[in-house]
Amino acid sequence: NLITSKDEQELTEKELESLYKLETLLDEREIINKERKKKAKSLVLLAFEEGLEKSEKMVERQTYYRNIGMGRRNKIKRKNNRLFKISKMSIEKQEEGFILLSAKKALVKLTGKTLKELSGDPDYREAWDDILAGSSIYLRRRKRSTKRATTNDCQKLSSVNEYRTIDGTCNNLDKPNWGAAFTTQPRFIDEVYSDGVNTPRISADGKSTLTSPRTISNSVFIINNGKKVSKPEGFNSLMSLNWGQFLDHDIVLTPTFAEEHGEDIQCCEQDSIPIKRDECLGIEMTPDEDLDISCMEFVRSAPSPDTELNAGNQVTNAITSFIDGSMVYGSSEDEERQLRGIGGKMVVKSVSGGDLLPEDTSGEAFCTLTGSNPVDDYCQNAGDIRVNVQPGLGHLHLLFVREHNRIVGELKNVQPSWTGDQLYNEARKIVGAIIQHITFNEYLENLFSDEILDKYGLRLLSEGYSRDYNKNINPGTRVGVATAALRFGHTQIPHEMAYLSNDYNTTSSVTEMQSTLKNPHLLVNKAGSRILDLVRYMTTLPTRASDREFEGAIRNHLFNGRLDLTSLNIQRGRDNGLPSYTAWREFCDLSVPSSDDDWDSLPDLLNRWKLRQLYKSVHDIDLYVGGILERRMKTSAGDQSYLGPTFACILGKQFQQLKLGDRFWYERPYPEGFREDQLQEIRKVTLSTILCANTDGLTELQTFALRRPGRRRNCNDERFIPKIDFNKWK
Ligand code: HEM
């Protein structure tokens, strides 16, 4: 009570009267506050109920579509637009994420407030947190999903300072889930959705929808020259394309919505009408001479179970973001168990042409087999589910499994008493270090200009330890990297693949690129006996230029189907809430237009006149489109780098964070890193070292395999192709 008996005696009547008034007012305010809290609580509860209901409906609809689909089409055809197999964990997380997202959507609708406003309102924030923390219906559903690691869990791990965990947890001891598998992808810039939750952005004019990705692709990404084949790159071998993809598959995998039974999700009715489903964002388009359809299949990214009320739709990274060889070893104990063999080695399939990757026997594998002898063709299993996407990628997976097993043999020589676990852990650590070393020493040199390498501290030391680990840096792969910048590599994809014989002149088994996709034939064929010819092809032939031209193999016939990879890339940006290109220019401190039609302030941008016809406002440009159309910077060797300034900035920052935010960065001191004499051995390694050591019959190679050969050196000439001395592990 506001008024005490002392007040009653001492105050004048007038003063007392005002005090009584104040008291009544406060009482009323309290009642209102209570009511508001109650209202917030009941609306949030209602929103969650709607979320749960929507999630149940989604499963029902999936059953419905599965049933009508089964009758009409055969299974093989249905699987055509699914890109990779989907893990069980993905499906569980997707359900959780979808409930949360639907609850947010319902709450916005029920209250007429934006997520930002709701999270700024203590009543709603409290109600939201209460429901998440309490013993609600939501929690009962949540139990199934894995619990996250805590700092306490990290302390219990005996090897926490010497070896990485398989799922990346406890790399950062204060933030154990940073960079770990199945966590939300962090962002450089906040998401943009037209409803603030998950509806794709619209034009800056506030009303028009954005131009169809396919229309944009047909205008700016098409090959105009008569040959319909894109320009070759002068200086990079196809191995650099493979390395880019291999690296991408080490740092990010964004799961898309999956059907509980592993069936395809269909987003277009007979390739013509988009189907309205929460899982879909079918691409509407005008039929053209290459793609005679008006709807292109597109399944949305699965929403991440992000519990923050103030954030719109977020996406998941299903693998470890660290450069740690997760595509070789897997990102979960389940995967690791399948891939690990005995005595510290990785499982292989031993055939006459040497060791190959093991077969994927899950029944879920995604690959097309075209060989005449079924014994010779099979779907491979590896640490990343995308291993079968193309033979050049599959080859790098195989190469590092072979290297792991070779290292185990070498370590056993110098440490005969080591157990299988010790051999496995140390070999895995060395392989991860080699992948980091090749990426920074060879790949990034071609990717970036000198200026960018210096600006983001991407140069390696030639001796001594690196001491710049920073536990405040989040090493997570950013949405802008996965959804746009790192996809620059798609322009390098060639129109065909083949074998090259030992005269470096005669090709054979020339195969159109679209037929090699999801088809490991060129790699596993004839019991692996053609691997040498494949390696020769990959290290000799040029990539296509990293420019604005994309091959028909992926722009019209991706996976031999009716898909355009560049359209998918643009649509994925809208799906995942990427802000437009000009917002990224601003983020990167590059020039930014001052009005909707100030196109002149973007001098780096090629084809501006075409873009003006495609976008209402200069602020509408999709990041993927703007990034690809930028003029490229120069490398230290004087060649063109792969990137223009915006993508270079985004990727520069990312690689910086992958280095500084990794407690196990290979240049760090023991125990996270190596003894100094061991580190000097790892510093000598090149991709050519690994290729020479693990390719039967290969006797000569250029010093840097990602670049086209000037002179080839003998594999045994250690001046050019050094070897690791394992005596340093004694
Ligand atoms: C023949 C070669 C390749 C094929 C067939 C291919 C195909 C694909 C496909 C189908 C997607 C998913 C598209 C979507 O629905 O959003 C994708 C994603 C991606 N690609 Fe490629 N790609 C190839 C090479 C490369 C290369 C060389 C790089 C990098 C240098 C690269 C980087 C990426 C990245 C970063 C993603 C996003 C990954 C994720 O977040 O899950 N790709 N690629």
Ligand SMILES: [Ca+2]
């Ligand atoms: Ca990784």
